Amino acid sequence: MAIGVKKVARPRQMSGGETLYLLEILRGLGVTMGHLVRNVFRQENIATIEYPEVRRVMPPRFRGLHRLMRRPDGTPRCVACYCCATACPAVCITIVAGESPDPAVEKYPVRFDIDMLRCVFCGHCVEACPCDAIRMDTGWFTPPEHTREKLIYTIDMLLEK
Amino acid sequence: MSGLFDLVVSVVRVAVMLAFTLSLVPILVWAERKGAAYIQDRRGPNRAKILGLTLGGLFHPLADALKLLFKEDFIPDGAHRLFYQMAPMFALAPALMTFAVVPVGPPVVIAGREVALQVADLNVGILYIFAISGLAVYGVILAGWASNSKYPLLGGLRSSAQMISYEVSLGLSIIGLVMVFRSVRLSEIVASQGTLLWGIVPKWGVFVQPLGFLLFLVAVYAEANRTPFDLPEGESEIVAGFHTEYGSFKFSIFFMAEYVHMVVGSALIATLFFGGWQVPYLADSGFVLPGGAALGLPGPLVLLLRIGAFVGKLLFFAWLFIWVRWTIPRFRYDQVMRLGWKVLLPLSLANIFVTGLVLLLIGGGA
Numbered sequence: 001m002a003i004g005v006k007k008v009a010r011p012r013q014m015s016g017g018e019t020l021y022l023l024e025i026l027r028g029l030g031v032t033m034g035h036l037v038r039n040v041f042r043q044e045n046i047a048t049i050e051y052p053e054v055r056r057v058m059p060p061r062f063r064g065l066h067r068l069m070r071r072p073d074g075t076p077r078c079v080a081c082y083c084c085a086t087a088c089p090a091v092c093i094t095i096v097a098g099e100s101p102d103p104a105v106e107k108y109p110v111r112f113d114i115d116m117l118r119c120v121f122c123g124h125c126v127e128a129c130p131c132d133a134i135r136m137d138t139g140w141f142t143p144p145e146h147t148r149e150k151l152i153y154t155i156d157m158l159l160e161k
Numbered sequence: 162m163s164g165l166f167d168l169v170v171s172v173v174r175v176a177v178m179l180a181f182t183l184s185l186v187p188i189l190v191w192a193e194r195k196g197a198a199y200i201q202d203r204r205g206p207n208r209a210k211i212l213g214l215t216l217g218g219l220f221h222p223l224a225d226a227l228k229l230l231f232k233e234d235f236i237p238d239g240a241h242r243l244f245y246q247m248a249p250m251f252a253l254a255p256a257l258m259t260f261a262v263v264p265v266g267p268p269v270v271i272a273g274r275e276v277a278l279q280v281a282d283l284n285v286g287i288l289y290i291f292a293i294s295g296l297a298v299y300g301v302i303l304a305g306w307a308s309n310s311k312y313p314l315l316g317g318l319r320s321s322a323q324m325i326s327y328e329v330s331l332g333l334s335i336i337g338l339v340m341v342f343r344s345v346r347l348s349e350i351v352a353s354q355g356t357l358l359w360g361i362v363p364k365w366g367v368f369v370q371p372l373g374f375l376l377f378l379v380a381v382y383a384e385a386n387r388t389p390f391d392l393p394e395g396e397s398e399i400v401a402g403f404h405t406e407y408g409s410f411k412f413s414i415f416f417m418a419e420y421v422h423m424v425v426g427s428a429l430i431a432t433l434f435f436g437g438w439q440v441p442y443l444a445d446s447g448f449v450l451p452g453g454a455a456l457g458l459p460g461p462l463v464l465l466l467r468i469g470a471f472v473g474k475l476l477f478f479a480w481l482f483i484w485v486r487w488t489i490p491r492f493r494y495d496q497v498m499r500l501g502w503k504v505l506l507p508l509s510l511a512n513i514f515v516t517g518l519v520l521l522l523i524g525g526g527a
């Protein structure tokens with residue numbers, strides 16, 4: 001079999017005007033000035049989203065901040081089974097279980113903290129939960145805070161969302 | 162009495178020029194950031210607020226300066242302590258000194274005495290500029306060498322090679338202009354640009370020396386280390402070049418030096434090639450159009466118009482620096498050297514030759 005020779009495309013020869021550079025530079029200046037003028041006069045066309053004031057609309061299946069679900073009577077749906085904490089690869093869920101006053105329910109979470117600084121948003125906790133008590137469908141990511149403590153979300157914050 | 166008058170005039174001139182040049186720096190920084198943003202379809206700085214006012218991001222340079230002022234002032238291990246600290250001053254001082262010979266307006270008469278609107282009306286004007294701007298490279302080289310780090314050293318080496326090569330074309334590109342105007346004193350060059358060529362075109366440097374203007378423009382960009390010739394600090398290759406190891410206010414002095422270089426470069430382009438403070442068809446008494454129509458204007462208004470024209474030209478060329486930066490990518494190092502030695506140098510020599518020939522043919526006066 002003959003060795004195939006592949007022809008590599010070479011850049012085409014530049015025309016005289018192009019080798020002079022100057023005309024092309026002037027055309028380039030025209031392009032950039034066009035963008036500048038367009039953007040100054042039609043600011044609404046700039047794609048930038050002014051973040052804290054304007055929020056981007058996330059796609060419906062975006063895996064965002066967690067929330068804990070409630071039963072119809074308002075108590076947390078979570079039964080403190082530790083499945084999510086066990087599944088979590090980042091070890092960022094801290095649960096303290098307590099005995100539930102409701103005889104039909106065995107346990108309930110006294111504490112349920114998620115350390116948002118450690119969470120990697122993998123969604124394993126949602127997968128692991130046997131009673132669909134934790135979801136990641138808030139459609140938003142962790143907002144910035146000034147201290148680390150504020151990024152450890154407690155059960156009250158998670159139930160609020 | 163006259164000694165005191167001279168002293169006061171000198172001090173005021175120095176103060177005004179210094180304030181003018183330095184206050185242009187934040188404005189240019191702002192224009193650069195905002196202009197770059199709009200050119201790249203972004204919004205640019207718009208957050209810093211004073212009393213709820215953002216003024217389109219105009220406070221950001223101020224905030225930057227304040228922030229840098231409060232940063233730790235460190236000297237890296239192994240750096241040459243003295244040279245490391247001297248380098249920023251060496252970068253800034255020549256840039257500021259060059260502005261001293263640029264006339265911002267025609268001489269005015271104050272208290273019966275003529276006062277030039279420039280810090281020093283030296284009779285060696287252009288030579289002084291070259292002498293001083295040649296010193297600017299020391300700041301970069303010293304910074305690169307004294308930092309004791311590889312990227313600054315590379316940046317310093319690049320800049321020394323680049324500045325030395327382009328200084329040659331920079332000097333030669335002006336010779337033609339000096340031949341036409343028969344003076345190296347900047348005030349005289351500006352004054353002679355007030356006449357008309359063939360009765361219609363103002364006799365600006367750019368019209369008598371178009372090639373010289375182009376060469377000078379390119380060389381000034383290279384001297385100011387601005388894109389497309391910003392190899393000394395090519396971020397994508399050598400981190401930040403000569404000022405990689407600098408922080409806090411020393412860094413901001415380098416930053417200021419870059420913008421002052423831009424201001425001075427623009428002032429020189431405006432002065433040498435665009436008539437400085439001259440406004441076309443504006444004589445001392447008012448507008449005199451080639452057709453014979455005339456419009457009388459009071460003297461102070463003419464003066465203001467002229468200073469305004471100079472500032473306007475300066476700002477335009479400063480904007481051109483910014484505009485070009487966000488249009489053209491950086492040259493490769495060998496391309497810079499090839500352009501300098503194989504294109505600009507022969508062209509500037511040819512320009513001198515042709516200028517001499519033409520001057521000889523039309524009898525020595527244009």
Ligand code: SF4
Pocket residue numbers: 084087088089090091092093114118119120121122123124125126
């Ligand atoms: S998303 Fe992943 S990392 Fe975050 S809490 Fe759930 S399991 Fe842990």
Ligand code: SF4
Pocket residue numbers: 077078079080081082083084085095125128129130131132133134
């Ligand atoms: S897996 Fe579900 S029910 Fe179990 S502790 Fe986690 S959130 Fe609660």
